[in-house]
Amino acid sequence: MGFRPRYRTRHAEIPGLLILSGVVVLGGVTVPVSISGPAAAAPAHPWAPAPVNSCGETGFDPLARQPDPANPLPQSNSTIKIPVPVPQLVTVPVPGPLPDNTRVDAVALPADPCAAPCPDVRANPTPAPGVVPGGGSAALPQVEIAPEAEPIPIPVPGGEPPEPQAAPVADPQPAAPAPLAAPVPPRQVAGVELVNQVTGPGSLNRTDTRWSVDGTDLGLMWETKPGQVAVVFGDTFGKGWKAGGAGTEQQDWRSNTLAYSSERDLSKGLVLDGFVQNSRCHAAEILNSRKIKNFETTTIPTSGFAVGDRQYLTYMSVNRWSRIPGMWWTNLGGLAWSDDNGRTWTKSQWARWDNLFGAGRFQVATMVPHGDYVYMFGTPNGRLGVIGLARVPAAQVLNKSAYQYWIDGNWVAAEGANELLATPLVSGTASELSVRYDADSGQWQLVYLDVTRGQLVLRTAAEPQGAWSEPVPLLSTDDYPTAYGGFVHPWSTGTDLYFTVSAWNSYNVYLMHARLT
Template sequence: MAGLIAGQGAGDINSTASRYAVHATDLGVMWRDSRGRVAIAFGDTYGAGWGGHGAGPETADWRFNVLAHSTDRDLADGLSIDSMVTDRPGHAKQILPGDPSVQEVTVIPTAAVSVGSRDYLHYMSVRSWGPAGTWTTNYAGLAYSDDGGQNWVKPASARWANPGSGFQLGAMVRKGGYVYLFGTPNGRLGDSSVSRVPENAVLNLAAYQYWTGSSWRTGAPASAVPVMSGQVGELSVQYNSVLGRWVALHLDENRAAIVLRTAPDPTGPWTGGQVVADGATHPGLYGAFLHPDSATSSVLHFAMSRWDPYHVELMRLPLADVPADRNLVQEGGFEHRTGAWRVTGQGGVDQGLGQAHSGANNGWVRNSTGWNDLFQHAVVRPGKRYRLSGWVRSSSTTSDGFFGVRRPDGGGVVAEQKYGSLPAYRRLAVEFTATEPRVEVFAGVWAHNGQDTWAQVDDLLLEPID
């Protein structure tokens, strides 16, 4: 189900153009606010004169950000907006101002949470836009409101510098006396790390504890290690009481899709991600911000943006439609865009060629010289034991094929299985105890003496051994 939350066009149940001069907008960060409502913070917003496609023009009553409120608890027919914060009748106001002390093109909210009578917004100060999926921030910061979102303060002391911090975009969750802040570098192409802070100290950056892979370290953002391998864009996280697991939605730029990941704890291990909204069906999709009521439901509702038109839609995802998948590998079956897999030598993906072990696609490497492999990073927990399995077949000329796990960036093999000629797919598996928070999963072959040598791989699975 898709229903327009904000913008104008087919499916618009909120008439935001006529009620609040919001003709086009994006994102839609949602949280249960200090007054018990659902608050919805939007990004760059345009009014009369909007061009009808994408962002802009800037002369079209451009506001960096706006804020809506809703008390609608029945989302079967969409999400109704009760009100928006306005600066005059019929006009949604910009709630977070710009920073005249830096070069800045916009100020965009990325996450929010409430504690008691105060609301907090995590935002990014965007310095410049780059190629698709990339941009540069000046810093990320926290703003707060003590009057239900009507007015906001941006303290200079509550900022994460860029470069120097991977918390330029955020996702915030309040649980167990802490506020958890998941962070990514600027843009959509990085890994995600996690920190936490006592809920009575959200504005005190010195009180934040960063996950190092084995423990929490206070006041040391540079020590944070990834808990989700990239590409993580516009992340939203909740603890879902029905699943009894943490749930994350985000854009995967490589797959041009919104993916769902789960974990038993905020520190992981997080699954590699299942596609729940595909760019082929929803062209130009991005952002995936969970509705707060999804935390106690078997149906997830989330706000998803579309670049063209520049609108925000409410999406419905029954968890029953997403088969349980605890795989820590991204795209282990190669069924969607596979930028998660990198290549040494020559390799890629066979798409619909009838060569797969299951599904339509499989990975391959092929050459007449040197080492050739497919590999990707995965996040693991030091001290915990894991099993990597996968299906491989190879040419009659293969004598030195290897399947396994190694330390990132040339750090040496952790565990591997050697294979030779495999005329039919065979399941290979290795087990290992993690000693570092990241590993590289790989499958490849050495090609010797100018002989045409190849291997095909499919259905890779990395899972904890309970």
């Protein structure tokens, strides 16, 4: 199909076709480079003006569009940036500071939806043009040397030890058969449309002026209680952030944030009622991170679910982002819980999967309760891993010894290296999974980004272990060239699939609607 996948990287947005050629050789040393400039292929969609919300604020358009014929872009030069690492010793107190659980109740939103609720904190922004795709004529590339600090963490005693958590009692589960179920007919996609821009300037929710959420990504969701959905975002940036990717520490960086939504009519968009806040009109970081490259750069939630009144988050502790697009290294994948509906969270000291030698199979996990069990679908760090499957009794989510891994058609106890032996669930690679059980159709739905295809795809199955249908494309990176994610709204149905996607160039979240047959 000629898809040209693009990949999320903290350094640049690089077409997939350049992955193997994005290096230069200096004195026999191979150095990765980041390339910025005109897109490799002409956008497929005609030019259209940037969208404007009901308050007259300009938003972003994630579609790949041709340049405005009335205002052609000026000639642009490509730039090859050669990052030169500069070693820098950094002392890191261990265990480090305790999380800041300061929380405040939300301020009531003004009756006028276009008014800023906290004008002393964030006034209404000046409308600005949305992201415009690259265009113009390419000249010879310029080469630029870009020194970059490369921290070398030196752990030292310090910080405040967290309150110790009692170790769970070992409870290995007996082996049980788990054969493949008969395959189900694949769903057909009748159409996919953009519903609304969820976050950032010009969005329906005006998250920049209301909660200091200017740029963010992910938007993974679960039902916390009847009538309420939690929406969790990844690295979030506030005042001073500009479109063009993730921000910097100086732009009010929070590793993650959490909002709530209660609007059931998703055709109106993903409407946010409010965020967990640590000060007026300011979304709080809910899972702390050290924010030290090569130690713990950030902490990214990967899924959420509820068992009774307790909320859970799976997360990955990111050691560093790779210079290879679409890759990163994690320290571990873990679980955290909340007993106050998501306002504050505690990381489990026991339910964690360390990434020994980079071989961890459940570093980016998605967990789904169903019946007496919670099922865990996982991939290694990065976007090129295979999917593994595990399950645990719902009452023992935080007891790692009670997990069973799906190996060769059986549920096998968590002993030895069984975690590493989990049988791949489907052929091919997958990243950033979203899984749900659809009660309407009695089928499981699996959505993920397949970077080798350049597609966000959907698979269906009668049982969590499969057999899974062949992948059905939901959207293409030809149309949405910087898209990633793909997290399904829990109030979707067997015929109406609503899901969030992120776009790297605008670094914000969008709600999509796929009509299924």
